Every structure is written in C-alpha cells, then in structure tokens.
Amino acid sequence: MNGVEAGGDAVIETRGLAKAFGDREALRGVSFAAHRGELLAVIGPNGAGKTTLLSILAGIRRPDAGSVSRPPGEIGWVPQQAALYRRLTVAENLRLFARLEKVPDPDASVEEMLAQTALEDRRDDQAGTLSGGNQQRINIAIGLLARPAVLLLDEPSAGLDPRQRERLWEFVLGLAGGGTTVIFSTHDLAEAERYGQRLLVLADGENLFDGTPPALHAAVPESGARDFEGAFVAFLRERGH
C-alpha cells in the first residue's frame, strides 16, 4: 500500500478503521488522509467496503476499531440515492434541511444553492417531478447547505446519463476549486481516472492502493494494460483479488 502521510493541511484522517458485519469483515485497518480541496476517488470491486467507509466517515456507522479525525464543523454527506422528499418542492426541501442544519440564514442558503445548482426556475416544482440528474443535484446541494469542509459522495453519478454526469462533475469540480474536500466512491473507472486527483483502492475491506491514477498504472508495468481499466484489473489480480 502506498500510504499517504497526513500532512498539516489534512482535513480528514482515518487510522486503522475496521468494521465487521457478522463474520464478514467489511473494513480491515483502513488508514488514509484527505486534504483541503482534494478530490479523492474510492474505487474497488463490489463488496470492497466503499459505502461502509463513506458511512463511517459520515458518522452514520461506528467503526469496530480505529479512529476518524474529522474537521471542525459539518461533513456533507450525499447518499447514492437522492435523500429528499419527493412531494416537497425543490425550495421546500432545501429550506427544510437548512433549518435542520441550523444554518444562520436558511432563505439565503436556499437561494445560494438554487443558484449553484442552476435550478432557480424549478424551485417550485415538486422534487419527484425532476429528472434523476436534477434530483442528484438537489441531493448534493442539501449536503452542501452547512458549508462543509468535506463532502462525501456515494456513487454520485449512478443512474445518470452522460450529459447529466457532465453537469454534475462540473458542479463538483467547482466545489473542490472552492476548497471543499470531495471524497467520492464510484464503479466508473473512467470517471475515477478523470476526476479523482487521488485514488483509494479497496478490496475485501483492505486498502490496497493510495495514490494518483498514473501511479496505479505504473504499479503494474508488466501487465501490458493499455488503459486505466486494464491496469486496475491487473493490479487487483496481482494482489490476489
């Protein structure tokens, strides 16, 4: 494992995270750190422990062992499926969560998020009537209401068409450019290579790799893989997965 030592500007850091569900170990001693404005992609085969890791970082689950150092303030969490009320309007959803987040000026936050998501003209539409992509944008906007230093995205582009994905990643890149640390999990290796400044490769709950996409490619020089996906599969095979 190419462990990355947490620098002074690490905003979130884990040490030896472990979690088991019955006999199955979902996480086994996972340690890493993420820095301000960084885009960290968590990838791995199904059942690798990606969602478990994100849910522990979000504070939804407690680890059996290990620790998480979180930044002061809120961590934004965006679940894979849009977590919003489909019978409420876009503005009502944002206002509700802004109030629950105890944001100082909920109405101003709602306007700001509507502007960021470019959904001002849909503000009075019920969320359930929006496309999956737009629902996901509201989903992310809700996660951003408390202006978190770290945003956790669990497979944010799942189920979106290419155009919706493009708009979503433009939005996320804008957030990272503003200093928000974004940790996202994905099955889409092209997406991970393209948007992830760093990769965290999990398999069977183990952290196998922590580095940049070119570094992963370089880690399997004799595989003959011509693209990132081939390199990733070769890497996993080499590590016995």
Place this chain on the structure above:
Amino acid sequence: MRWLFIKDLQILRRSPLLTILLIVYPIAIAVLIGFALSRGPEKPRVAFLNEIPAGTPLVINGQQLDITTAHSELCSRIDCVDVSSEQQARDMVKSGDVLAALILPKDFISNLESLASLTPSQPTVKVLVNEEDPVKAGLVNDRISTLINQANLKLSKKVTRLSATYLTLLLRGGHLSLLGQTLNILGLQNTQKILQSIQPELPKNSPFATDLARVINFARLARQNLDLATPLLSSIAHPIDVHKEVVSGSPPSLDAFAISVAATVTLMFVTVLLVAGSLALEREENAFARLTRGLVGKWALLGEKVLLGVVLSIVVTLVMLAGLSLFVHIDWSRFGLILLAIAAGGLGFAAFGAFIGAGAREVRASSLLAFMISLPVAFISLVESGTVSPALFDVIKVVRALFPFDAALDAMSGALDASGPALAMPLIHLAILGAAYGVLARIALRRFA
C-alpha cells in the same frame, strides 16, 4: 413453476418475521375469532349456587316436582358452573369467567310453595352480573330474562290450575281450609239464587234478615278473596321475581358506547396508519439516514411522528364527534375529558403505529400490517367476558392488554358518559403501552436505514 415455488419457500424460511406475520398471526387471530364466534351466543356460562337445603321437596298443588330434573333442564340451556358460595360466584362474575351468577336462596322452595296458598310470597332468585359495557349488559339481561321466563312459564301452568280451583270455589261455593279453620263459602251461584228468591218479596222488617246477613257476610268474604286475588294473579303472571345485582362495571348508555366504538375505531385507523406510513416514508425517501446523521436524534424523530399522530387524531376524532352530535347527544360539558381520552388513545395508537412503521420499513407493507393487526384486535376487544371459555378469554385478555384498542375504548366511554368506566386506569394503561411501543419502535429503528 416448481423452482419458483421452492424459491418462495426459501424466502419465507429466511424471513421468519414475515412468515410469522403472514401465516402464524392470521391463523392465531382466526382461531381466536372463530372460537369467540362459535362459543358466543349458544351456551353462556353461568355460575349456579343452590342454597336450598338438600332433599327439600317441592310440592305445588299436591304434586311433588323433581328439583333435580329442573336443575338438569336449566343446565341444558346454559353452561352451569356449580359454585359453593356467593363469594365464589361473585369472584367469577367479576373476573369475567362467567357471564352471570344465578343464586337460589334458602327460602326459594317455601316461597314457591306459598304460591299455591292464599298467602303467597313471591320467590326471588338473585342474579349477579358484570356489566362492563352496555352490549354485555343487554346480553346478560336477555339471557337471564329468557331463563326466568322459561321457568315462570312452567310454574304459571301449575299455579293457574290451583287458581282455577279457587275461582270455582268463588263461583259455586264450598269449603275452604284456612289457618286450621274450615270456612263455608257460599259462592256467587248460591248468592244469586238467594237474592233472586228474596228480591220480589222482601218487605220492610222482613223475616229474611238472616239470609240477608249471609249475603252481606259473603260480600265481605268475596271482597277479602278478591284482595288475595291480586297477588295471586301477579304470581300467575310472573311467579319468580329476579333481584339483579351488578357486581362490577357501570356501563354508559348504548348511544355513548356506540359513539365510543366509532370514535375509537376511527382514532385507531387514522393514527396507526398515519404514523406507520409517515415513519416508513422517511426510509423510502432515503431521508432517514440523512436526518439521523446528526440533524435529528432517533428518539426525536419518533417523538415527532407520535406528536403528529396525536395532533391529527385529536383533530379527526373531534370533527367526527362534532358530526355525530348532529344525530346523537354528546355531552360537550365533558370536553376536557374527551380531549384527554382522545390524546391518550392517540398516544397509544401513535406509538403502536411507530413500531409497525419501524418494523415494516415500507409504506405499503406498514399499511397492510397496520390493517392486519388492528382490525382483528379491535374485533377481539369487543368479545364479552363469559361468552367464551375462561381459557380462551384469558388469551383474549392478554391480547387486549397488549394493544391500545381496549384501553382507548374504555377511556373514550368514560370520557363521553359519566356512567362509563373510570378514566384513570385506561389512561395509565395507554401511557404504559405508549412507552412500551416507543421503546420497541426505537429498537426496530436500529435496522431501519
């Protein structure tokens, strides 16, 4: 087809809770309801206490009646439970083991025999009843009335024959033994003859003064006999009187009870379905994990759902009562108590709904589950004690105690009518159920997300 069938069996085997709900629970409820219906109106259980000394013969009009046969005949119509003391009978009625208790007092036979004399004393049976609600009160009254009427019908035949001899005596004259003396009764027939014979010829200072004196004497006796005829005729119409004592329960009026049932059923369905569906919706909308990640505690979320249920149940039930008050009388001076009863019932049902919603985790499943559980429980709660076997009623009592319907119905009955059940116990019961189901719902939320 075969593989699909096996697959479904495997799914059921791996979902024990679902299996219990879908198979075992309906069977259990069906058995309870089936027993309750089948044992209902046919043979009510009645405690029977015979205080008449053993071997006392019953003689009416010179005929000896067989008490043992009468007892057997009575017990073929009801399920007689022989008891040895009035206290035992009282306890069984109070606990609901029997519908009522029938007590034959020591002087029952002597009073019964006196019906065939000129100094009748009406025999009285004592009946102990438990009138938990007006439906049960009506049921008990019907049963006891039927039994007594059947007995009275038989006795009245005997007494009528005796009455006929007295009437013959009054008509034709003859001898009557009374208090050791033999009286010569002239009779209306002879009187008529005498009067007819003297009427045309009776001058002033008539020598028929003696006969006239006899007629006057007969008139006096006839008047006295007619005085005796009044209780005699009464005894013919209704030889045995019933002294009813309500051992426990003070039923409200039938109107108030019907309103209570309607209001409680409404309260139950509105609250349980609303809270169960509302909680399950948090999961279906994927909002639960987001909310409970730090924005809202799980207890707070449950509390909000219960509060929602209580507030809306108050609104809906009050609107319903207001609508009903157009047709039936509702004592609105008891508004505070009515509000308290609705709120307490709403609390119990809301907590129960939260448990269902947390357990079912899906809106449709929770709605189905709410109906599956609530409807039979409401039905079972209306089964009267004494109409089913004690063992079955014990099971029913446990089921009733575990669900809020029975307590909510008592609270509503007590709130709507001053003669209804006391409010304190149902309110405490509902508070306990509310707390218990709240804890169960919180436990179920562990696997909710």
